[in-house]
Amino acid sequence: MSTQQVARAFVSLADTFDDTVDPAVLMQRLVAHCVTFTDSDAAGLLMVAARGELRPVAVSDDRDDLLETMRRQAVAGPCVECWLTGLPVQVDDLTSYAGAQPEVVRSALQAGHHAMHAHPVQVGHQTIGVLVLLRADAGPFDADGLHLAAAFAEVTAVALMQWRAQPLLxxxxxxxxxxxxxxxxxxxxxxxxxxxxxxxxxxxxxxxxxxxxxxxxxxxxxxxxxxxxxxxxxxxxxxxxxxxxx
Known part of the structure:
Protein backbone atom coordinates (compact mmCIF):
# COMPACT_ATOMS: atom_id res chain seq x y z
CA MET A 1 0.00 0.00 0.00
CA SER A 2 1.63 3.22 -1.16
CA THR A 3 0.82 6.81 -0.28
CA GLN A 4 -0.14 7.41 -3.90
CA GLN A 5 -2.61 4.54 -3.85
CA VAL A 6 -4.27 5.85 -0.69
CA ALA A 7 -4.39 9.38 -2.15
CA ARG A 8 -6.06 8.11 -5.33
CA ALA A 9 -8.58 6.21 -3.22
CA PHE A 10 -9.56 9.37 -1.33
CA VAL A 11 -9.89 11.31 -4.58
CA SER A 12 -12.14 8.62 -6.05
CA LEU A 13 -14.45 8.85 -3.04
CA ALA A 14 -14.71 12.64 -3.26
CA ASP A 15 -15.25 12.83 -7.02
CA THR A 16 -18.86 13.94 -7.27
CA PHE A 17 -18.38 16.02 -10.44
CA ASP A 18 -17.62 13.13 -12.78
CA ASP A 19 -20.68 12.52 -14.99
CA THR A 20 -20.23 8.75 -14.56
CA VAL A 21 -20.33 8.89 -10.74
CA ASP A 22 -23.50 8.57 -8.67
CA PRO A 23 -24.16 7.53 -5.05
CA ALA A 24 -24.15 3.83 -5.94
CA VAL A 25 -20.67 4.17 -7.46
CA LEU A 26 -19.35 6.05 -4.43
CA MET A 27 -20.72 3.50 -1.98
CA GLN A 28 -19.30 0.61 -4.00
CA ARG A 29 -15.91 2.31 -4.08
CA LEU A 30 -16.02 2.72 -0.31
CA VAL A 31 -16.47 -0.97 0.45
CA ALA A 32 -13.95 -1.96 -2.23
CA HIS A 33 -11.30 0.38 -0.81
CA CYS A 34 -11.92 -0.98 2.69
CA VAL A 35 -11.10 -4.50 1.54
CA THR A 36 -8.05 -3.27 -0.39
CA PHE A 37 -6.55 -1.09 2.33
CA THR A 38 -7.48 -2.90 5.56
CA ASP A 39 -7.06 -6.46 6.81
CA SER A 40 -10.75 -7.23 6.24
CA ASP A 41 -11.84 -9.93 3.80
CA ALA A 42 -15.21 -8.39 3.00
CA ALA A 43 -17.09 -5.16 3.63
CA GLY A 44 -20.61 -3.86 3.41
CA LEU A 45 -22.49 -0.61 3.87
CA LEU A 46 -25.85 -0.18 5.59
CA MET A 47 -27.72 3.12 5.30
CA VAL A 48 -30.54 4.52 7.44
CA ALA A 49 -33.76 4.67 5.44
CA ALA A 50 -36.45 7.32 5.85
CA ARG A 51 -38.53 4.85 7.87
CA GLY A 52 -35.78 4.59 10.46
CA GLU A 53 -34.31 1.22 9.58
CA LEU A 54 -30.98 0.02 8.24
CA ARG A 55 -30.83 -1.23 4.68
CA PRO A 56 -27.91 -2.87 2.82
CA VAL A 57 -26.76 -0.65 -0.06
CA ALA A 58 -23.32 -1.98 -1.00
CA VAL A 59 -21.18 -5.09 -0.54
CA SER A 60 -17.63 -5.78 -1.65
CA ASP A 61 -18.67 -9.08 -3.22
CA ASP A 62 -22.09 -10.06 -4.59
CA ARG A 63 -21.98 -13.50 -2.97
CA ASP A 64 -25.34 -14.66 -1.68
CA ASP A 65 -23.93 -15.46 1.77
CA LEU A 66 -22.45 -11.96 2.15
CA LEU A 67 -25.71 -10.34 1.06
CA GLU A 68 -27.58 -12.47 3.58
CA THR A 69 -25.12 -11.46 6.32
CA MET A 70 -25.75 -7.78 5.56
CA ARG A 71 -29.51 -8.30 5.61
CA ARG A 72 -29.26 -9.98 9.00
CA GLN A 73 -27.00 -7.25 10.37
CA ALA A 74 -29.53 -4.60 9.36
CA VAL A 75 -32.04 -6.09 11.82
CA ALA A 76 -30.05 -6.65 15.00
CA GLY A 77 -26.57 -7.20 16.35
CA PRO A 78 -23.34 -5.16 16.29
CA CYS A 79 -24.39 -2.97 13.34
CA VAL A 80 -27.67 -1.90 14.93
CA GLU A 81 -25.80 -1.23 18.18
CA CYS A 82 -23.34 0.92 16.25
CA TRP A 83 -26.17 2.83 14.58
CA LEU A 84 -28.06 3.49 17.80
CA THR A 85 -25.02 4.54 19.84
CA GLY A 86 -23.11 6.33 17.09
CA LEU A 87 -19.98 4.50 18.26
CA PRO A 88 -17.79 1.82 16.64
CA VAL A 89 -18.52 -1.74 17.69
CA GLN A 90 -15.85 -4.42 17.32
CA VAL A 91 -16.40 -8.11 17.83
CA ASP A 92 -13.07 -9.94 17.76
CA ASP A 93 -14.73 -13.34 17.87
CA LEU A 94 -18.30 -13.69 16.63
CA THR A 95 -18.68 -17.07 18.34
CA SER A 96 -18.57 -15.24 21.68
CA TYR A 97 -21.32 -12.85 20.47
CA ALA A 98 -23.60 -15.60 19.23
CA GLY A 99 -25.17 -16.08 22.66
CA ALA A 100 -26.65 -12.60 22.51
CA GLN A 101 -27.85 -12.67 18.87
CA PRO A 102 -27.52 -16.24 17.59
CA GLU A 103 -29.69 -15.87 14.48
CA VAL A 104 -27.98 -12.66 13.42
CA VAL A 105 -24.45 -13.93 13.91
CA ARG A 106 -25.02 -17.40 12.45
CA SER A 107 -25.15 -16.13 8.86
CA ALA A 108 -21.79 -14.40 9.27
CA LEU A 109 -20.20 -17.53 10.74
CA GLN A 110 -21.66 -19.71 8.00
CA ALA A 111 -20.17 -17.32 5.42
CA GLY A 112 -16.77 -17.85 7.03
CA HIS A 113 -16.49 -14.57 8.93
CA HIS A 114 -15.32 -14.73 12.55
CA ALA A 115 -14.48 -11.08 13.30
CA MET A 116 -16.54 -7.96 12.65
CA HIS A 117 -16.06 -4.22 12.99
CA ALA A 118 -18.99 -1.81 12.61
CA HIS A 119 -18.19 1.89 12.18
CA PRO A 120 -20.79 4.69 12.09
CA VAL A 121 -21.04 6.76 8.92
CA GLN A 122 -21.94 10.24 10.07
CA VAL A 123 -22.77 13.70 8.78
CA GLY A 124 -22.10 16.09 11.62
CA HIS A 125 -23.48 14.33 14.68
CA GLN A 126 -26.11 12.34 12.78
CA THR A 127 -25.46 8.72 11.92
CA ILE A 128 -26.64 7.99 8.37
CA GLY A 129 -25.24 4.50 8.03
CA VAL A 130 -22.87 1.80 9.23
CA LEU A 131 -19.71 0.57 7.52
CA VAL A 132 -19.18 -3.15 8.18
CA LEU A 133 -15.81 -4.90 7.99
CA LEU A 134 -15.62 -8.69 8.13
CA ARG A 135 -12.68 -11.07 8.41
CA ALA A 136 -12.27 -14.83 8.35
CA ASP A 137 -9.79 -14.93 11.22
CA ALA A 138 -10.88 -14.07 14.76
CA GLY A 139 -8.99 -11.35 16.59
CA PRO A 140 -8.69 -7.56 16.59
CA PHE A 141 -8.46 -5.61 13.34
CA ASP A 142 -5.33 -3.63 12.52
CA ALA A 143 -5.73 -0.19 14.13
CA ASP A 144 -4.19 1.73 11.23
CA GLY A 145 -6.54 0.03 8.82
CA LEU A 146 -9.54 0.94 10.96
CA HIS A 147 -8.46 4.59 11.05
CA LEU A 148 -8.18 4.58 7.27
CA ALA A 149 -11.60 2.94 6.84
CA ALA A 150 -13.12 5.56 9.16
CA ALA A 151 -11.57 8.33 7.07
CA PHE A 152 -12.88 6.71 3.88
CA ALA A 153 -16.36 6.61 5.41
CA GLU A 154 -16.22 10.26 6.45
CA VAL A 155 -15.16 11.44 3.01
CA THR A 156 -17.84 9.31 1.36
CA ALA A 157 -20.54 10.71 3.65
CA VAL A 158 -19.62 14.26 2.68
CA ALA A 159 -19.54 13.33 -1.00
CA LEU A 160 -22.97 11.68 -0.80
CA MET A 161 -24.46 14.80 0.77
CA GLN A 162 -22.92 17.02 -1.93
CA TRP A 163 -23.81 14.86 -4.92
CA ARG A 164 -26.41 16.31 -7.27
CA ALA A 165 -28.27 14.58 -10.08
CA GLN A 166 -27.69 17.44 -12.50
CA PRO A 167 -23.99 18.00 -13.30
CA LEU A 168 -22.51 21.42 -12.69
CA LEU A 169 -22.48 23.70 -15.71
Missing part, protein backbone atom coordinates in the same frame (compact mmCIF):
# COMPACT_ATOMS: atom_id res chain seq x y z
CA UNK A 170 -19.48 25.86 -16.59
CA UNK A 171 -21.33 28.92 -15.26
CA UNK A 172 -22.00 27.15 -11.95
CA UNK A 173 -18.31 26.35 -11.55
CA UNK A 174 -17.31 29.97 -12.24
CA UNK A 175 -19.90 31.22 -9.75
CA UNK A 176 -18.74 28.84 -7.02
CA UNK A 177 -15.10 29.70 -7.65
CA UNK A 178 -15.88 33.40 -7.33
CA UNK A 179 -17.75 32.72 -4.08
CA UNK A 180 -14.63 31.03 -2.70
CA UNK A 181 -12.49 34.02 -3.68
CA UNK A 182 -14.97 36.47 -2.16
CA UNK A 183 -15.18 34.49 1.07
CA UNK A 184 -11.40 34.50 1.33
CA UNK A 185 -11.28 38.25 0.76
CA UNK A 186 -13.88 38.80 3.50
CA UNK A 187 -11.86 36.67 5.90
CA UNK A 188 -8.62 38.52 5.18
CA UNK A 189 -10.30 41.91 5.63
CA UNK A 190 -11.72 40.83 8.99
CA UNK A 191 -8.27 39.68 10.12
CA UNK A 192 -6.88 43.08 9.19
CA UNK A 193 -9.59 44.82 11.20
CA UNK A 194 -8.84 42.71 14.26
CA UNK A 195 -5.11 43.25 13.90
CA UNK A 196 -5.51 47.03 13.67
CA UNK A 197 -8.07 47.14 16.48
CA UNK A 198 -6.01 45.23 19.06
CA UNK A 199 -2.51 45.76 17.63
CA UNK A 200 -2.11 42.10 16.76
CA UNK A 201 0.08 40.41 14.21
CA UNK A 202 -1.64 38.78 11.26
CA UNK A 203 -1.04 35.35 12.77
CA UNK A 204 -2.47 36.44 16.13
CA UNK A 205 -5.54 37.91 14.45
CA UNK A 206 -6.08 34.64 12.61
CA UNK A 207 -5.89 32.69 15.86
CA UNK A 208 -8.25 35.09 17.65
CA UNK A 209 -10.86 34.90 14.90
CA UNK A 210 -10.63 31.10 14.69
CA UNK A 211 -10.81 30.76 18.47
CA UNK A 212 -13.89 32.96 18.74
CA UNK A 213 -15.62 31.06 15.93
CA UNK A 214 -14.86 27.76 17.62
CA UNK A 215 -16.14 28.94 21.03
CA UNK A 216 -19.36 30.26 19.51
CA UNK A 217 -19.93 27.28 17.24
CA UNK A 218 -19.73 29.48 14.14
CA UNK A 219 -17.85 29.29 10.88
CA UNK A 220 -14.90 31.70 10.61
CA UNK A 221 -16.50 33.12 7.48
CA UNK A 222 -19.68 33.93 9.39
CA UNK A 223 -17.70 35.77 12.06
CA UNK A 224 -15.79 37.67 9.37
CA UNK A 225 -19.01 38.71 7.62
CA UNK A 226 -20.51 39.97 10.89
CA UNK A 227 -17.39 41.97 11.64
CA UNK A 228 -17.49 43.64 8.23
CA UNK A 229 -21.21 44.39 8.52
CA UNK A 230 -20.61 45.86 12.01
CA UNK A 231 -23.14 43.53 13.59
CA UNK A 232 -20.39 41.99 15.74
CA UNK A 233 -18.20 44.36 17.80
CA UNK A 234 -14.46 43.95 17.41
CA UNK A 235 -14.07 44.12 21.20
CA UNK A 236 -16.22 41.03 21.62
CA UNK A 237 -13.93 39.00 19.38
CA UNK A 238 -10.59 40.27 20.68
CA UNK A 239 -11.69 40.68 24.29
CA UNK A 240 -9.97 44.06 24.37
CA UNK A 241 -10.91 47.64 23.64
CA UNK A 242 -9.13 49.57 20.95
CA UNK A 243 -5.98 51.24 22.28
CA UNK A 244 -6.23 54.98 22.80
CA UNK A 245 -4.91 57.14 19.98
CA UNK A 246 -1.50 58.59 20.68
Missing amino acids: AHDIVTRTQSVISARATLETAKGMLAAHARLTRAQATAVLAGYAREQGLRPGTVAHRLLSRTLPLDEVTGTEAPAAE
Whole structure:
Protein backbone atom coordinates (compact mmCIF):
# COMPACT_ATOMS: atom_id res chain seq x y z
CA MET A 1 0.00 0.00 0.00
CA SER A 2 1.63 3.22 -1.16
CA THR A 3 0.82 6.81 -0.28
CA GLN A 4 -0.14 7.41 -3.90
CA GLN A 5 -2.61 4.54 -3.85
CA VAL A 6 -4.27 5.85 -0.69
CA ALA A 7 -4.39 9.38 -2.15
CA ARG A 8 -6.06 8.11 -5.33
CA ALA A 9 -8.58 6.21 -3.22
CA PHE A 10 -9.56 9.37 -1.33
CA VAL A 11 -9.89 11.31 -4.58
CA SER A 12 -12.14 8.62 -6.05
CA LEU A 13 -14.45 8.85 -3.04
CA ALA A 14 -14.71 12.64 -3.26
CA ASP A 15 -15.25 12.83 -7.02
CA THR A 16 -18.86 13.94 -7.27
CA PHE A 17 -18.38 16.02 -10.44
CA ASP A 18 -17.62 13.13 -12.78
CA ASP A 19 -20.68 12.52 -14.99
CA THR A 20 -20.23 8.75 -14.56
CA VAL A 21 -20.33 8.89 -10.74
CA ASP A 22 -23.50 8.57 -8.67
CA PRO A 23 -24.16 7.53 -5.05
CA ALA A 24 -24.15 3.83 -5.94
CA VAL A 25 -20.67 4.17 -7.46
CA LEU A 26 -19.35 6.05 -4.43
CA MET A 27 -20.72 3.50 -1.98
CA GLN A 28 -19.30 0.61 -4.00
CA ARG A 29 -15.91 2.31 -4.08
CA LEU A 30 -16.02 2.72 -0.31
CA VAL A 31 -16.47 -0.97 0.45
CA ALA A 32 -13.95 -1.96 -2.23
CA HIS A 33 -11.30 0.38 -0.81
CA CYS A 34 -11.92 -0.98 2.69
CA VAL A 35 -11.10 -4.50 1.54
CA THR A 36 -8.05 -3.27 -0.39
CA PHE A 37 -6.55 -1.09 2.33
CA THR A 38 -7.48 -2.90 5.56
CA ASP A 39 -7.06 -6.46 6.81
CA SER A 40 -10.75 -7.23 6.24
CA ASP A 41 -11.84 -9.93 3.80
CA ALA A 42 -15.21 -8.39 3.00
CA ALA A 43 -17.09 -5.16 3.63
CA GLY A 44 -20.61 -3.86 3.41
CA LEU A 45 -22.49 -0.61 3.87
CA LEU A 46 -25.85 -0.18 5.59
CA MET A 47 -27.72 3.12 5.30
CA VAL A 48 -30.54 4.52 7.44
CA ALA A 49 -33.76 4.67 5.44
CA ALA A 50 -36.45 7.32 5.85
CA ARG A 51 -38.53 4.85 7.87
CA GLY A 52 -35.78 4.59 10.46
CA GLU A 53 -34.31 1.22 9.58
CA LEU A 54 -30.98 0.02 8.24
CA ARG A 55 -30.83 -1.23 4.68
CA PRO A 56 -27.91 -2.87 2.82
CA VAL A 57 -26.76 -0.65 -0.06
CA ALA A 58 -23.32 -1.98 -1.00
CA VAL A 59 -21.18 -5.09 -0.54
CA SER A 60 -17.63 -5.78 -1.65
CA ASP A 61 -18.67 -9.08 -3.22
CA ASP A 62 -22.09 -10.06 -4.59
CA ARG A 63 -21.98 -13.50 -2.97
CA ASP A 64 -25.34 -14.66 -1.68
CA ASP A 65 -23.93 -15.46 1.77
CA LEU A 66 -22.45 -11.96 2.15
CA LEU A 67 -25.71 -10.34 1.06
CA GLU A 68 -27.58 -12.47 3.58
CA THR A 69 -25.12 -11.46 6.32
CA MET A 70 -25.75 -7.78 5.56
CA ARG A 71 -29.51 -8.30 5.61
CA ARG A 72 -29.26 -9.98 9.00
CA GLN A 73 -27.00 -7.25 10.37
CA ALA A 74 -29.53 -4.60 9.36
CA VAL A 75 -32.04 -6.09 11.82
CA ALA A 76 -30.05 -6.65 15.00
CA GLY A 77 -26.57 -7.20 16.35
CA PRO A 78 -23.34 -5.16 16.29
CA CYS A 79 -24.39 -2.97 13.34
CA VAL A 80 -27.67 -1.90 14.93
CA GLU A 81 -25.80 -1.23 18.18
CA CYS A 82 -23.34 0.92 16.25
CA TRP A 83 -26.17 2.83 14.58
CA LEU A 84 -28.06 3.49 17.80
CA THR A 85 -25.02 4.54 19.84
CA GLY A 86 -23.11 6.33 17.09
CA LEU A 87 -19.98 4.50 18.26
CA PRO A 88 -17.79 1.82 16.64
CA VAL A 89 -18.52 -1.74 17.69
CA GLN A 90 -15.85 -4.42 17.32
CA VAL A 91 -16.40 -8.11 17.83
CA ASP A 92 -13.07 -9.94 17.76
CA ASP A 93 -14.73 -13.34 17.87
CA LEU A 94 -18.30 -13.69 16.63
CA THR A 95 -18.68 -17.07 18.34
CA SER A 96 -18.57 -15.24 21.68
CA TYR A 97 -21.32 -12.85 20.47
CA ALA A 98 -23.60 -15.60 19.23
CA GLY A 99 -25.17 -16.08 22.66
CA ALA A 100 -26.65 -12.60 22.51
CA GLN A 101 -27.85 -12.67 18.87
CA PRO A 102 -27.52 -16.24 17.59
CA GLU A 103 -29.69 -15.87 14.48
CA VAL A 104 -27.98 -12.66 13.42
CA VAL A 105 -24.45 -13.93 13.91
CA ARG A 106 -25.02 -17.40 12.45
CA SER A 107 -25.15 -16.13 8.86
CA ALA A 108 -21.79 -14.40 9.27
CA LEU A 109 -20.20 -17.53 10.74
CA GLN A 110 -21.66 -19.71 8.00
CA ALA A 111 -20.17 -17.32 5.42
CA GLY A 112 -16.77 -17.85 7.03
CA HIS A 113 -16.49 -14.57 8.93
CA HIS A 114 -15.32 -14.73 12.55
CA ALA A 115 -14.48 -11.08 13.30
CA MET A 116 -16.54 -7.96 12.65
CA HIS A 117 -16.06 -4.22 12.99
CA ALA A 118 -18.99 -1.81 12.61
CA HIS A 119 -18.19 1.89 12.18
CA PRO A 120 -20.79 4.69 12.09
CA VAL A 121 -21.04 6.76 8.92
CA GLN A 122 -21.94 10.24 10.07
CA VAL A 123 -22.77 13.70 8.78
CA GLY A 124 -22.10 16.09 11.62
CA HIS A 125 -23.48 14.33 14.68
CA GLN A 126 -26.11 12.34 12.78
CA THR A 127 -25.46 8.72 11.92
CA ILE A 128 -26.64 7.99 8.37
CA GLY A 129 -25.24 4.50 8.03
CA VAL A 130 -22.87 1.80 9.23
CA LEU A 131 -19.71 0.57 7.52
CA VAL A 132 -19.18 -3.15 8.18
CA LEU A 133 -15.81 -4.90 7.99
CA LEU A 134 -15.62 -8.69 8.13
CA ARG A 135 -12.68 -11.07 8.41
CA ALA A 136 -12.27 -14.83 8.35
CA ASP A 137 -9.79 -14.93 11.22
CA ALA A 138 -10.88 -14.07 14.76
CA GLY A 139 -8.99 -11.35 16.59
CA PRO A 140 -8.69 -7.56 16.59
CA PHE A 141 -8.46 -5.61 13.34
CA ASP A 142 -5.33 -3.63 12.52
CA ALA A 143 -5.73 -0.19 14.13
CA ASP A 144 -4.19 1.73 11.23
CA GLY A 145 -6.54 0.03 8.82
CA LEU A 146 -9.54 0.94 10.96
CA HIS A 147 -8.46 4.59 11.05
CA LEU A 148 -8.18 4.58 7.27
CA ALA A 149 -11.60 2.94 6.84
CA ALA A 150 -13.12 5.56 9.16
CA ALA A 151 -11.57 8.33 7.07
CA PHE A 152 -12.88 6.71 3.88
CA ALA A 153 -16.36 6.61 5.41
CA GLU A 154 -16.22 10.26 6.45
CA VAL A 155 -15.16 11.44 3.01
CA THR A 156 -17.84 9.31 1.36
CA ALA A 157 -20.54 10.71 3.65
CA VAL A 158 -19.62 14.26 2.68
CA ALA A 159 -19.54 13.33 -1.00
CA LEU A 160 -22.97 11.68 -0.80
CA MET A 161 -24.46 14.80 0.77
CA GLN A 162 -22.92 17.02 -1.93
CA TRP A 163 -23.81 14.86 -4.92
CA ARG A 164 -26.41 16.31 -7.27
CA ALA A 165 -28.27 14.58 -10.08
CA GLN A 166 -27.69 17.44 -12.50
CA PRO A 167 -23.99 18.00 -13.30
CA LEU A 168 -22.51 21.42 -12.69
CA LEU A 169 -22.48 23.70 -15.71
CA ALA A 170 -19.48 25.86 -16.59
CA HIS A 171 -21.33 28.92 -15.26
CA ASP A 172 -22.00 27.15 -11.95
CA ILE A 173 -18.31 26.35 -11.55
CA VAL A 174 -17.31 29.97 -12.24
CA THR A 175 -19.90 31.22 -9.75
CA ARG A 176 -18.74 28.84 -7.02
CA THR A 177 -15.10 29.70 -7.65
CA GLN A 178 -15.88 33.40 -7.33
CA SER A 179 -17.75 32.72 -4.08
CA VAL A 180 -14.63 31.03 -2.70
CA ILE A 181 -12.49 34.02 -3.68
CA SER A 182 -14.97 36.47 -2.16
CA ALA A 183 -15.18 34.49 1.07
CA ARG A 184 -11.40 34.50 1.33
CA ALA A 185 -11.28 38.25 0.76
CA THR A 186 -13.88 38.80 3.50
CA LEU A 187 -11.86 36.67 5.90
CA GLU A 188 -8.62 38.52 5.18
CA THR A 189 -10.30 41.91 5.63
CA ALA A 190 -11.72 40.83 8.99
CA LYS A 191 -8.27 39.68 10.12
CA GLY A 192 -6.88 43.08 9.19
CA MET A 193 -9.59 44.82 11.20
CA LEU A 194 -8.84 42.71 14.26
CA ALA A 195 -5.11 43.25 13.90
CA ALA A 196 -5.51 47.03 13.67
CA HIS A 197 -8.07 47.14 16.48
CA ALA A 198 -6.01 45.23 19.06
CA ARG A 199 -2.51 45.76 17.63
CA LEU A 200 -2.11 42.10 16.76
CA THR A 201 0.08 40.41 14.21
CA ARG A 202 -1.64 38.78 11.26
CA ALA A 203 -1.04 35.35 12.77
CA GLN A 204 -2.47 36.44 16.13
CA ALA A 205 -5.54 37.91 14.45
CA THR A 206 -6.08 34.64 12.61
CA ALA A 207 -5.89 32.69 15.86
CA VAL A 208 -8.25 35.09 17.65
CA LEU A 209 -10.86 34.90 14.90
CA ALA A 210 -10.63 31.10 14.69
CA GLY A 211 -10.81 30.76 18.47
CA TYR A 212 -13.89 32.96 18.74
CA ALA A 213 -15.62 31.06 15.93
CA ARG A 214 -14.86 27.76 17.62
CA GLU A 215 -16.14 28.94 21.03
CA GLN A 216 -19.36 30.26 19.51
CA GLY A 217 -19.93 27.28 17.24
CA LEU A 218 -19.73 29.48 14.14
CA ARG A 219 -17.85 29.29 10.88
CA PRO A 220 -14.90 31.70 10.61
CA GLY A 221 -16.50 33.12 7.48
CA THR A 222 -19.68 33.93 9.39
CA VAL A 223 -17.70 35.77 12.06
CA ALA A 224 -15.79 37.67 9.37
CA HIS A 225 -19.01 38.71 7.62
CA ARG A 226 -20.51 39.97 10.89
CA LEU A 227 -17.39 41.97 11.64
CA LEU A 228 -17.49 43.64 8.23
CA SER A 229 -21.21 44.39 8.52
CA ARG A 230 -20.61 45.86 12.01
CA THR A 231 -23.14 43.53 13.59
CA LEU A 232 -20.39 41.99 15.74
CA PRO A 233 -18.20 44.36 17.80
CA LEU A 234 -14.46 43.95 17.41
CA ASP A 235 -14.07 44.12 21.20
CA GLU A 236 -16.22 41.03 21.62
CA VAL A 237 -13.93 39.00 19.38
CA THR A 238 -10.59 40.27 20.68
CA GLY A 239 -11.69 40.68 24.29
CA THR A 240 -9.97 44.06 24.37
CA GLU A 241 -10.91 47.64 23.64
CA ALA A 242 -9.13 49.57 20.95
CA PRO A 243 -5.98 51.24 22.28
CA ALA A 244 -6.23 54.98 22.80
CA ALA A 245 -4.91 57.14 19.98
CA GLU A 246 -1.50 58.59 20.68
